Amino acid sequence: MKAIQHIGLSLFLAGLAIFTILPFIGSYELSTEKLDEIVQNKGIKSELFVKNLQESTVGKEFSTPFTFSSNIVSAIEDANEKHEANQEWDKKIWEKKHSFSYAIAKDIGAGPVRENKGLFWFLTFGLGIIGALLFIIPQLYLKPIPGIKNNGIWHSAATNRGWIGWFVFLFLVGFYILLYFFPDYIVNWTYIVDPISQSISGNMASQWFLYGFLYCVVMVVMGIRMYIKYRHNKYQMLRTTSVLFFQIAFAFLIPEIMVSLEMPWYDFKNAFPLDYDFFFEWNLKTLVNSGFIGIFILVWGTVLTIVVVPVMVYFFGKRWYCSWVCGCGGLAETLGDPYRHLSDKSLRAWQIERWLIHGVLVFAILMTGMTLYAYFMEVDTVFGIKTQLVKDTYGFLIGSIFAGVIGTGFYPIFGNRVWCRFGCPLAAYLGLVQRFKSKFRITTNGGQCISCGNCSTYCEQGIDVRAYAQKGQNIVRSSCVGCGICSAVCPRGVLKLENGPDDGATRHQVPEVILGNDVNLFEMLEENK
Amino acid sequence: MEHIVIIGNGISGVTAARHIRKLSDKRITIISAETEYFFSRTALMYIYMGHMKFEHTQPYENWFWEKNRIELKKGFVTHINDASKELVFANGETMNYDKLIIATGSKPNKFGWPGQDLDGVMGMYHKQDLETLEKFAPNNKVCKRAVIVGGGLIGIELAEMLQSRDIPVTFLVRENSFWNGVLPAGESAMINEHIKEHHIDLRLGVNLQEIKADEHGKVKSIIIKETGEEIACDVVGLTAGVSPNVDFLKESNIELGRGVKVNRMLETNVKDIYAIGDCAEQHEAIGNRRPIEAVWYTGRMMGETVAQTICGNPKEYNPGHWFNSAKFLDIEYQTYGWVFGERGRPEYEQHFHWKHPKKHLCITVAFHKETHEFLGINTFGIRMRHHAFDKWLTEKRSVEYVLAHLADANFDPEFYKLHEKDIVAQFNQEHHTNILLKKRSWKRIFQFS
Ligand SMILES: Cc1cc2nc3c(=O)[nH]c(=O)nc-3n(C[C@H](O)[C@H](O)[C@H](O)COP(=O)(O)OP(=O)(O)OC[C@H]3O[C@@H](n4cnc5c(N)ncnc54)[C@H](O)[C@@H]3O)c2cc1C
Numbered sequence: 001m002k003a004i005q006h007i008g009l010s011l012f013l014a015g016l017a018i019f020t021i022l023p024f025i026g027s028y029e030l031s032t033e034k035l036d037e038i039v040q041n042k043g044i045k046s047e048l049f050v051k052n053l054q055e056s057t058v059g060k061e062f063s064t065p066f067t068f069s070s071n072i073v074s075a076i077e078d079a080n081e082k083h084e085a086n087q088e089w090d091k092k093i094w095e096k097k098h099s100f101s102y103a104i105a106k107d108i109g110a111g112p113v114r115e116n117k118g119l120f121w122f123l124t125f126g127l128g129i130i131g132a133l134l135f136i137i138p139q140l141y142l143k144p145i146p147g148i149k150n151n152g153i154w155h156s157a158a159t160n161r162g163w164i165g166w167f168v169f170l171f172l173v174g175f176y177i178l179l180y181f182f183p184d185y186i187v188n189w190t191y192i193v194d195p196i197s198q199s200i201s202g203n204m205a206s207q208w209f210l211y212g213f214l215y216c217v218v219m220v221v222m223g224i225r226m227y228i229k230y231r232h233n234k235y236q237m238l239r240t241t242s243v244l245f246f247q248i249a250f251a252f253l254i255p256e257i258m259v260s261l262e263m264p265w266y267d268f269k270n271a272f273p274l275d276y277d278f279f280f281e282w283n284l285k286t287l288v289n290s291g292f293i294g295i296f297i298l299v300w301g302t303v304l305t306i307v308v309v310p311v312m313v314y315f316f317g318k319r320w321y322c323s324w325v326c327g328c329g330g331l332a333e334t335l336g337d338p339y340r341h342l343s344d345k346s347l348r349a350w351q352i353e354r355w356l357i358h359g360v361l362v363f364a365i366l367m368t369g370m371t372l373y374a375y376f377m378e379v380d381t382v383f384g385i386k387t388q389l390v391k392d393t394y395g396f397l398i399g400s401i402f403a404g405v406i407g408t409g410f411y412p413i414f415g416n417r418v419w420c421r422f423g424c425p426l427a428a429y430l431g432l433v434q435r436f437k438s439k440f441r442i443t444t445n446g447g448q449c450i451s452c453g454n455c456s457t458y459c460e461q462g463i464d465v466r467a468y469a470q471k472g473q474n475i476v477r478s479s480c481v482g483c484g485i486c487s488a489v490c491p492r493g494v495l496k497l498e499n500g501p502d503d504g505a506t507r508h509q510v511p512e513v514i515l516g517n518d519v520n521l522f523e524m525l526e527e528n529k
Numbered sequence: 530m531e532h533i534v535i536i537g538n539g540i541s542g543v544t545a546a547r548h549i550r551k552l553s554d555k556r557i558t559i560i561s562a563e564t565e566y567f568f569s570r571t572a573l574m575y576i577y578m579g580h581m582k583f584e585h586t587q588p589y590e591n592w593f594w595e596k597n598r599i600e601l602k603k604g605f606v607t608h609i610n611d612a613s614k615e616l617v618f619a620n621g622e623t624m625n626y627d628k629l630i631i632a633t634g635s636k637p638n639k640f641g642w643p644g645q646d647l648d649g650v651m652g653m654y655h656k657q658d659l660e661t662l663e664k665f666a667p668n669n670k671v672c673k674r675a676v677i678v679g680g681g682l683i684g685i686e687l688a689e690m691l692q693s694r695d696i697p698v699t700f701l702v703r704e705n706s707f708w709n710g711v712l713p714a715g716e717s718a719m720i721n722e723h724i725k726e727h728h729i730d731l732r733l734g735v736n737l738q739e740i741k742a743d744e745h746g747k748v749k750s751i752i753i754k755e756t757g758e759e760i761a762c763d764v765v766g767l768t769a770g771v772s773p774n775v776d777f778l779k780e781s782n783i784e785l786g787r788g789v790k791v792n793r794m795l796e797t798n799v800k801d802i803y804a805i806g807d808c809a810e811q812h813e814a815i816g817n818r819r820p821i822e823a824v825w826y827t828g829r830m831m832g833e834t835v836a837q838t839i840c841g842n843p844k845e846y847n848p849g850h851w852f853n854s855a856k857f858l859d860i861e862y863q864t865y866g867w868v869f870g871e872r873g874r875p876e877y878e879q880h881f882h883w884k885h886p887k888k889h890l891c892i893t894v895a896f897h898k899e900t901h902e903f904l905g906i907n908t909f910g911i912r913m914r915h916h917a918f919d920k921w922l923t924e925k926r927s928v929e930y931v932l933a934h935l936a937d938a939n940f941d942p943e944f945y946k947l948h949e950k951d952i953v954a955q956f957n958q959e960h961h962t963n964i965l966l967k968k969r970s971w972k973r974i975f976q977f978s
Pocket residue numbers: 450536537538539540541542560561562563564570571572573574604605606607632633634635653654655683686774777805806807808822823824825826828854855
């Protein structure tokens with residue numbers, strides 16, 4: 001079994017290595033005809049841009065996407081600079097530079113990857129999946145008796161912020177930076193998923209399709225790991241199934257199919273304000289112009305946030321979303337499970353958390369307010385601030401850097417729920433409802449706690465669960481995503497996630513002394529109050 | 530300001546300090562020779578197993594103590610001078626107290642086995658024991674086999690620890706079935722089976738004869754008394770129970786039995802000196818309890834009680850219904866009320882035992898043969914609600930009532946398969962009763978607490 005695991009690991013690493021070198025393979029050559037076609041299609045009016053490109057790029061062959069893209073980007077920058085100086089606004093190229101360059105690179109890229117999409121898919125995704133499964137599945141035979149097996153977690157360099165953890169960190173951060181900011185460098189990655197994209201929506205794969213597909217693959221593979229690890233725990237099994245379903249069906253397939261039916265791309269479970277651009281002008285315009293389905297989405301998106309979300313949180317706690325439905329949560333609970341213990345439990349971290357997450361919520365709401373005002377009033381500045389600037393800032397800082405680069409990239413360093421705990425405005429909103437008006441609590445089992453600390457250590461949200469449990473107090477915390485792991489790892493059966501009556505006393509009660517004492521002592525304490 | 534000094538920073542001493550602080554403004558000092566800050570002894574195993582680091586076993590962050598004005602002092606107390614109300618430390622320092630709480634816990638038993646002090650022989654109680662284990666059993670190359678002597682709760686934890694690093698374990702148990710002094714036969718048998726299933730070499734009904742040394746004074750093997758068999762090993766764990774850690778009090782005026790003798794107020798024979806936790810010994814046992822109760826919960830309850838007394842609310846230590854819990858490898862165990870094993874079982878105590886046909890799940894319910902009063906329950910692999918049983922015991926409910934309401938007591942995570950139906954059906958069949966299982970009711974559950 002160990003040998004199979006080693007083979008699996010080797011295959012996985014081989015797949016990963018090939019994936020990593022793909023961007024360096026192939027060639028890019030822009031012909032005059034192609035350039036004309038692009039200028040036509042995109043309706044570009046800047047002769048300067050065309051001239052720049054003709055000088056620097058056309059007719060030359062580039063063996064990596066990097067110089068090629070940087071030529072396009074500098075052609076745009078140079079042209080834009082001059083047009084701005086001359087106030088020739090109609091000539092300026094407004095599209096994002098790297099997206100522009102991506103579209104060209106994707107169109108003209110050549111080489112073995114583009115020619116052998118299936119083969120390279122197998123050499124990257126294929127080997128990765130087979131290798132990972134060969135590594136994961138033998139666990140069933142190595143540890144045949146089900147139960148909590150957290151052995152060696154703090155001894156392994158992969159999970160104790162050791163060199164492997166830092167390596168994974170660098171890799172993930174690098175990946176996200178390329179994905180969000182330099183899609184033109186990774187056209188080769190998108191080629192290998194073109195056939196899949198075409199079979200679903202008929203379109204070539206964008207970097208977002210690549211991401212969505214990769215996301216699903218990673219979640220399924222790591223979901224299988226969850227199934228094996230928690231096979232004795234039905235709550236975990238069902239929860240894992242649920243997040244996999246919502247990711248694959250709602251976040252991946254349905255939107256792609258909608259696009260193929262010429263409807264707008266929409267993830268029906270992605271609630272505002274996590275879906276921060278839902279109320280942006282461009283989205284509202286798209287929806288309003290998409291007929292019945294557009295209006296339906298508009299109504300559903302609004303009802304989801306204003307009615308469905310709080311009502312469900314009232315009955316079940318925010319877990320219904322964060323640990324059963326959400327894609328970010330889904331990744332955190334599958335890919336991120338090996339890193340859950342790395343969250344910071346200190347009081348200081350809790351203080352930072354409250355400021356940050358509520359700060360982001362306020363930011364998101366103010367931004368949306370501004371946007372809506374701007375939309376209805378048909379202006380582009382509010383209080384003298386350009387709404388576009390605010391939106392771009394949010395998109396860059398929160399949408400990309402916080403949610404992606406930090407949120408996932410930092411898994412091996414800060415644990416798997418950095419975004420959910422410190423950044424997600426939807427989590428902040430759900431948390432407020434959970435804290436003040438909900439049936440959900442984690443019940444502490446009388447006096448049974450031995451203060452061992454397993455619960456706090458494995459709480460991905462950095463909640464010091466033990467601090468409550470050892471006092472015989474229930475856990476009612478806005479940040480609890482109801483993953484149920486504290487309950488799973490508790491060796492004394494102290495914690496139970498449950499939805500009970502929403503009455504202040506039973507939910508919040510702080511006992512003076514812990515159960516197990518003489519009943520008279522309770523009475524005496526009552527009298528002395 | 531009155532100065533309360535507590536020797537021992539375990540659960541009992543720390544609970545006392547916390548509650549004294551809640552109730553008063555007295556000066557509080559906690560002394561310990563073991564660690565600077567309070568940690569959870571019950572979590573020692575998880576450090577070796579890599580589930581946690583030492584810092585995770587500390588229930589309070591380091592700033593907690595200063596913020597709550599609880600002074601911490603590291604040092605070993607060698608002497609108590611009650612006339613001058615003075616403590617003497619190993620390094621010669623002294624400290625004065627107005628009131629003293631002795632909360633020094635336990636130490637592992639050693640029964641004078643030949644070789645018991647060799648290198649590689651250790652108990653599993655203090656943090657230092659963990660460090661010793663890490664030294665002699667870092668992996669299965671350095672430690673090719675370990676032998677554990679004594680089949681109690683700490684013994685099985687040690688076995689699990691060693692097993693987490695793939696170190697082969699031989700487990701010597703004096704009784705002819707694991708922990709059968711406490712557990713009824715069916716449960717004890719299930720645990721035997723579970724231990725073996727984990728490939729632990731369980732030897733029942735055997736005693737340790739001697740521990741043999743190699744030329745460097747390190748353990749080389751052990752000999753089993755009954756068979757004379759010699760088992761080669763690199764580590765020997767002595768886990769044959771614990772006894773109060775009170776040797777340093779032998780010269781003092783404080784009355785000692787096996788532990789520090791205390792009355793129900795937790796007072797010793799010397800004025801202003803109290804004793805709590807593992808090291809305290811009641812003059813007379815309370816109910817079915819033992820005079821010395823070396824468990825976490827009683828240490829905590831004594832700490833809460835003594836704090837009341839010291840802060841002017843004189844209060845007897847009057848524990849409520851017995852409860853306890855443990856984990857045997859992968860099987861969780863909880864108990865509420867009294868369920869006796871073969872030994873010491875009152876003649877009126879009758880048992881009802883249910884076991885899952887395939888899985889390691891079982892319960893034993895004890896009740897009065899004649900009155901059918903519910904006396905206690907052991908559960909394995911099924912979590913139960915403490916509040917429920919505490920209330921039913923107080924209300925002296927019948928076994929029929931308890932079984933009918935069993936669903937209210939279930940504490941397993943949501944979506945777990947429930948077994949109450951099978952349990953009640955089996956009881957009905959065996960006792961020709963007609964108990965109807967009631968549906969779980971939130972209303973009743975909330976009346977528990
Ligand atoms: C491995 C293990 C697992 C356990 N698991 C469980 C469990 O699951 N459930 C349960 O109920 N119980 C369990 N127990 C028992 C439980 O840990 C003890 O009952 C409890 O810790 C006793 O607390 P205490 O405060 O009385 O003493 P201790 O925790 O022993 O603390 C006493 C402290 O005083 C110090 N001290 C002693 N003498 C002196 C001196 N002269 N000068 C200075 N300092 C001194 C000691 O070094 C020690 O730090 C377990 C014990 C062990 C060892």
